[in-house]
Amino acid sequence: MLTLPRQAPAVQWHRQPAWRTYVQELFRLVSRRRDFTTEFRRLPFTAGVLPEQRRLLLDPALLSVPPLGVRFDPGDEYGRRVTLLRSIASHEGGHVIFSGRKPQEQRLGWLWNALEDERMERLVMRRFPELCADFDFLGDVLWLGDHRPEVDLQTSCLVWRWAHDRPDVPFAVPLELEVLWREQVRPLVEEAWEAHRDDVVEIARAILKVLPEELREEAEPGLGADGGGMSGVQREEPQQPVCTKGKRGNEETAASGSGGPGSENPIPEDSSRPGTSGAGELPGPPPAPVATAPDGLLLLTEGHARRLAVVLAPPGRPARQEAHRSRGRFRYDRHVQGAERPFRRRLGEDRPVPFLLRLCVDLSTSMSGERLRAAREAxxxxxRAAHLARSRLQVIGFTTSAREIVAPDLPWQEATARLVGLEAGGGTQLSRGLELALRGYARPDEQEILIVITDGELLPADVRTCGLLLDDQRPYHRTLAVVPILIGESVQSASSYLDLFGAAHPVMALDEVSRTVHAALTTLRARSRT
Structure with a gap:
């Protein structure tokens, strides 16, 4: 079990054994290697790995967090340190387990690492979905720091891995190179993110070939991917530590690590992680392995489902016992001892409030293809989460009409068979699904939550009908919470959902759906305890 260290202001944090143990165990957990040692010392970069020497190097100064624009920012020094260490150590461990050897040519090695960072992080997140938010935090810290780099055609190969899912932050290459970037360079960059590790070098070579001649002759970009002299201490076939540089003050820093030995203890990798891809605008659901059979969907969603199940059914506080004169369970041993209180009474048992999940899925024609696949997976x-937590789930499909696909008490096997067979066709009328959901009843001890998954913009008449339904049912559903999840480009229609439900959550992948629902359930769980 990984235990977070406590604050000890009298001693520098990196000199405290608890912090050092925390980083070491994190790295071992992700890398699956126990023969690496961790060293804290002043470096020209933030972190790096010497795979030949089995050493993980960390600069205790870490990175400075910008005040605005950073997603999942804990907001305090302690929380930021924990998140930075967790993301950096996991990144380094990911290089050890998933990356191959870094090319020796300087420019090729830099570009290889720029592509490998994103490819490797996606594989790590497949294994540890809880690291998605940490990697987003680290990427925003590097990109939005005090010294943001100028994005030329070459630097964009690295910056795009942070910018592709941030349409709210400006990203643009020089105007004269925009066509070259959009039609030739960016497709290769995104191809490398989903490629096998043996193919990344060739993709990097292909990118260098299409770069203008003047860029090939320039010095290494300011936002670099080289470990800054660390290769000089390695013997025999040196492997330069791989890093993704940011800025700390006037000094270049690195926040990612080295490609580990690809031939030693090889672990099969699956590069088909659901991720994000696309253009500068908010992209639609990314390509992912088609999994229509229950076993395939189970494999894809099991990690997210188990994380949600912990919130749906958290462990309760056990009851304590106190001695009593006449109430509770009679204790013969206390009686023969002549105790004044021979009974034991249970007090203080805390059982978490059970949830009733209601899911309204848009099955209109516009949901066909990737959107329907994403909705089916969600x-x-x-x-699966409700089954693990022994909670009840109702699934409703709506178009211009609505039907109940999964009843609240339907057995697990039958429910999965019905979800696999979801098909799209028809118009979009949320009021039909909302009416059917509000018609249902919850048990007296259940907390209701309604999750809406859709991609369509609502018509004004449909919005008015939904508003009337909510007003009519509000006295009878005082604790009903609504979580609208908008897939892909439906962010443009978010205003309708904000007016109706007070919230709208644009998503692009299954892990984002999981995080959104997890946050909503956590909030409701906290309210139920107050």
Whole structure:
């Protein structure tokens, strides 16, 4: 079990054994290697790995966090340090387990690492979905720091891995190179993110070939990917530590690590992680392995479902016992001892409030293809989480009409078979699904939550009908919480959902659906305890 260290202001944090143990165990957990040692010392970069020497190097100064624009920012020094260490140590461990050897040519090695960072992080997140938010935090810290780099055609190969899912932050290459970037360079960059590690070098070579001649002759970009002299201490076939540089003050820093030995203890990798891809605008659901059979969906969603199940059914506080004169369970041993209180009474048991999940899925024609696949995966994930937590789930499909696909008490096997067979066709009318959901009843001890998954913009008449339904049912559903999840480009229609429900959550992948639902359930769980 990993235990967070406590604050000890009298001693520098990196000199405290608790912090050093925390970083070491994190790295071992992700890298699956126990023969690496961790060293804290002043470096020209933030972190790096010497795989030949089995050493993890960390600069205790870490990175400075910008005050604005950073996602998942804990907001305090302690929380930021924990998140930075968790993301950096996990990144380094990911290089050890998933990356191959870094090319020796300086420019090729820099570009290889720029592509490998994102490819490797996606594989790590497949294994540890809880690291998604940490990697987003680290990427925003590097990109939005005090010394943001000028994005030329070459630097964009690295910056795009942070910018592709941030349409709210400006990203643009020089105007004269925009066509070259959009039609030739960016497709290769995104191809490398989902490629096998043996193919990344060739993709990097292909990118260098299409770069203008003047860029090939320039010095290494300011936002670099080289370990800054660390290769000089290695013997025999040196492997330069791989890093993704940011800025700390006037000094270049690095926040990622080295490609580990690809031939030693090889672990098969699956580069088909659901991730994000696309253009500068908010992209639609990314390509992912088609999993229509229950076993395939189970494999894809199991990790997210187990994380949600912990919130749906958290462990309660056990009851304590106190001695009593006449109430509770009679204790013969206390009686023969002549105790004044021979009974034991249970007090203080805390049982968490059970949840009733209601899911309304848009099955209109516009949901065909990737959007329906994403909705099917989300529904399967919620069904699996409810099954693990022994909670009840109702699934409703709506178009211009609505039907109940999964009843609240339907057995697990039958529910999965119905979810796999979801098909799209028809128009979009949320009021039909909302009416059917509000018609249902919850048990007296259940907390209701309604999750809406859709991609369509609502018509004004449909919005008015939904508003009337909510007003009519509000006295009878005082604790009903609504979580609208908008897939892909539906962020443009978020205003309708904000007016109706007070919230709208644009998503692009299954892990974002999981995080959104997890946050909503956590909030409701906290309210139920107050």
């Amino acid at each position: 529904a399967f994930m919620l069904a």
